[in-house]
Amino acid sequence: MKGLWAIYKRECYSLFASPIFYVVCASFLVLAGYFFWSTVGYFHVVSFQVGRNPAYISQLNATEMVVRPFFVDLSIVLLLVCPFLTMRLMAEERRAGTVELLFTYPVGDKAIVLGKYLAALTLCCLMLLGTAPAMGLLFALTRLELMVVLSGYFGLMLLGGALLSLGIFTSALTENQIIAAVLAFGGGLMLWIIGWSEQLAGGTFGKVLGYLAITGHFENLAKGVLDSRDVAYYLILPLFFIFLTLRYMESRKWRG
Amino acid sequence: MIQVENLTKYYGLTRALEDVSFSVGAGEVVGFLGPNAAGKTTTLKIITCFMPPTRGKVLVDGNDASMAPLKVRSLIGYLPENVPLYREMTVSAFLRFAAEVKGLDRAARAKELDRVMEICRLTERKNSIIARLSKGFRQRVGIAQALIGDPRILILDEPTIGLDPAQTVEIRKLILSLGEDHTILLSSHILPEVKKVCDRVVIINKGRIVATDTADNLAARMKGAPKVIVKVGKDGPSASRLISEVPGVESVSQLDDEGTMEVEVSRGADARAEMARRLVEGGFDLKELRSQEVTLEDVFMHLVTEEDETS
Structure with missing residues (x-):
């Protein structure tokens, strides 16, 4: 895929040059810090109470009581911030007119979309890396x-990848970054809560809804259960949205 | 080098181009001329493979634009209308990206960057952020990115629009020097520019080609005889009687009461010297005598309005 690396580097350049990334990153880390403090604080209180009873001490488990809830909290914050990492990817090119440069350089659409997607994913991983000191402390x-x-x-990386792919798709739909972000957030939230109707729908349909939900798959991974079904889910979702993005861009060309 | 065959483009139900055909030979500088919204940009966007035509085909150096878009794009350096650039980048970072995306390897990149920045005189601004550059400099960055990789064909969409006169002259000079070893297709609605820069003109109006020729041939093709403007100090009517007796003069018409008149001369006859002699000998104060050339403006207005009347 010729040009992918060039597109990737340029996109990283622009993401780092804009204040959006720093603001998003700061919000994410402040929220992550708060969640870390509150889960550790809760663990601390529980440890003291249980500490008087030696029978329970062996059951105290920081992995279960801190790490797992912390990751689930982070996944919610990720849902909130991912749309802001992707909103400019395609929309800004269209608004600024630079699409005309990009789509007249000798690079294919695939290289463009993948390059941009990977740039956003890199930044998302960097953001997640910001929580590593907290883990180190534990x-x-x-x-x-x-x-x-x-x-x-x-x-978290897989979840971020899925949310970012949704984001790049919504960003391709419009030249307005706010619309792109709102659509990505709405879509992400929908994927989040769709599993709640599993019982209501019942039967096969209910199972499908349950499988579509982003949360269940993540909870397994946060527990440390590496199930190929969950991983497959997080790989298929980005492929699907990147496919949609490419098809949409193509149709847009034909419509002029 | 560029062959455009029967292009038709619809935006939804609106027809932007209809049956547009023309060609640009190797080494030629062709001006693509038309009023706003005539379909210039649409045509250029189709040639550069930004979008496909509804019907018709484009061949660039023998490559079909719809079959081998990446090959065609690699042959063309394109400056889009309004010069869109990544404004947050520095000049050199942006040009390096352009070089990389055009497939230049690492070793060739630095050399190529120096070369285009030298041509476009950007060297001392290479570390400036593009957003902070003046319009003239941004235009040069736009041209520089088109030049990277030394494509044989340059397509420039309104390269001098929005520039001040000094910048315009400078960009024109640059285009003229590039024209020596590149095939250039440039669009414009500024007529003197096209006449100065281009070997040949393609005139488009309302999505159709109305004329293709050199500027001089187009002027010569204009109907009507050459005209001479004569101005005398006083007594215009008797002066006009005197002039109408000069051999080669077809008709004389008064333009105002002051003594200015327009003289139609039959083609091939130069009656100016004889007119001057007779007027001076007749005791008139000859204040002005000049032949009125048919300009590209006239041709353009003529063709464009003629088109309006017939459609």
């Missing part, structure tokens, strides 16, 4: 299961 103070932490980060 490692220093208590016993943690490393594999669960790694699986949790892997899950």
Whole structure:
């Protein structure tokens, strides 16, 4: 895929040059910090109460009581911030007219979309990396299961990848960044809550809704359960949205 | 080099182009001329593979634009209308991106960057952020990105629009020097510019080609005899009687009461010297005597309005 690397680097350049990334990153880390503080604080209170009863001490588990809820909290914050990382990707090109440069350079659409997607994913991973010191602190103070932490980060990355692919699709639909962000957030939230109707719908349809929901798949990974079904879900979703983005761009060309 | 065959383009139900055909030979500088919304930009966007035509085909150096768009794009350097640029980047970072995306390898990139920045005189601004550059400099960055990779064909969409006169002259000079070893298709609605820069003119109006020729041939093709403007100090009517007796003069018409008149001369006859002699000998104060050339403006207005009347 010729040109992908060039597109990727340029997109990173622009993402780093705009204040959006820093604001998004700061909000994410402040929220992450708050959630970390509150889960650790809760664990602390519980430890003290249980500490008087030796029978329960062996059941205290920082991985279960801190790491897991922390990752679930982070996944919610990710839902909130991902649309802001992707909203400018295609919309800004259209608004500024630079699409005309981009689509008259000798690069294919695939290289353009993938390059941009990977740039957003890189930034998302950098943002997640910002929470690593908190994990390091836990490692220093208590016993943690490393594999669960790694699986949790892997899950957050996959979740981010899925949300970003939705975001790049909505960004291709419009030249207005706000519309792109709102659509991506709405779409992401829909994927989040669609599983709630699993019981209501019942039967096969209910199962389909349950499988479509983004949350269930993430919770397994946060627990440290690496199920190929969950991983497949997080790989199929981006492929699907990138496919939609490419098809949409093509149809837009024909319509002029 | 560029062959455009029977292009038709619809935007929804609106027809932007109808049956547009023309060609640009290797090494030619062709001006693509038309009023606003005539279909110039649409045609250029189709040639550069930004979008496909509804019907028709474009061949660039023998490559079909719809079959091998990436090949065609790699042959063309394109400056889009209004010069869209990544404004948050520095000049050199942006040009490096253009070089990389056009497939230049790392070793060739630095050299190529120096070359185009030298041509466009951007070297001392290479670390400036594009958003902070003046319009003239941004235009040069736009041309520089088109030049990267040394494509043989340059397509420039309104390269001098929005520039001040000094900048316009400078960009024109640049285009003239590029024309020596490139095939250039440039669109414009500024007529003197096209006449100065281009070997040949393609005139488009309302999505149709109305004329293709050199500027001089187009002027010569204009109907009507050459005209001479004569101005005398006083007594215009008797002066006009005197002039109408000069051999070669077809008709004389008074333009005002002051003594200015327009003289139609039959083609091939130059009656100016004889007119001057007779007027001076007749005791008139000869204040002005000049032949009125048919300008590209006249041709353009003529063709465009003629088109309006017939449609």
